[in-house]
């Protein structure tokens with residue numbers, strides 16, 4: 001793909017959106033930023049288009065004239081099934097429909113490690129590993145992955161599915177030493193997605209080059225993405241933590257606390 005004229009980022013006011021926003025200006029001439037919340041004023045090359053992803057009639061206008069969509073908007077943690085369905089299932093479906101009708105050909109879908117959270121830590125996962133969700137939230141990400149696959153096979157819309165580990169400024173606990181992804185590595189991955197002559201519908205684990213890692217991205221080496229950061233520099237934050245209990249479900253399963261937690265509404 002040549003340098004896109006306009007890309008849309010949903011979830012622009014969120015944790016990832018705020019971390020990568022400035023870097024997106026290098027990747028496209030115009031960056032359209034959208035969220036339910038206020039992402040702050042537009043900078044050079046930016047336009048702000050507020051939108052609720054559950055407002056179906058507004059979605060074609062939101063995606064119009066965009067060469068690619070970075071879909072980070074939505075419910076980003078466990079919640080009621082009702083809310084998750086409305087935003088992360090119906091909302092994603094209608095966003096893909098808007099993309100199809102408006103001719104947007106390339107999408108990044110922000111999936112999650114919680115789509116595969118009931119795999120154990122000692123299992124090395126690849127792009128071919130089946131989903132094993134650990135929550136209502138994880139199920140909604142599995143749905144998004146399946147929808148992306150359908151829109152590629154049937155309509156030729158390419159999606160980079162990123163099973164994001166933990167994309168925060170720094171790891172918040174020991175588990176995140178394995179799952180952490182830097183904003184810089186996310187931006188480099190987006191650059192590879194926009195550059196790829198053929199993207200298809202690959203699944204990539206969104207993780208930096210950490211010492212401990214449960215995920216293998218070798219099946220998608222054709223993208224040329226090489227994470228450059230590592231959580232190693234944050235190891236001192238957790239060196240006085242008590243040892244992890246190997247019988248704790250939050251330690252057994254890759255999804256951590258999401259796999260351990262009971263039903264959200266109980």
Ligand SMILES: NC(=O)c1ccc[n+]([C@@H]2O[C@H](COP(=O)([O-])OP(=O)(O)OC[C@H]3O[C@@H](n4cnc5c(N)ncnc54)[C@H](O)[C@@H]3O)[C@@H](O)[C@H]2O)c1
Pocket residue numbers: 010011012013014015016017034035036037051052053054071072073074075076077087110111112113163164165166167168
């Ligand atoms: N940050 C991570 O480590 C991580 C890990 C795995 C997956 N993800 C996924 O990446 C995406 C971004 O994550 P984040 O950490 O920035 O989450 P976040 O919660 O900080 O940001 C999500 C944004 O979506 C917006 N949003 C929620 N409901 C909406 C609606 N109905 N209409 C429009 N906007 C709405 C929120 O206002 C928020 O700004 C999410 O889809 C999340 O599931 C993030």
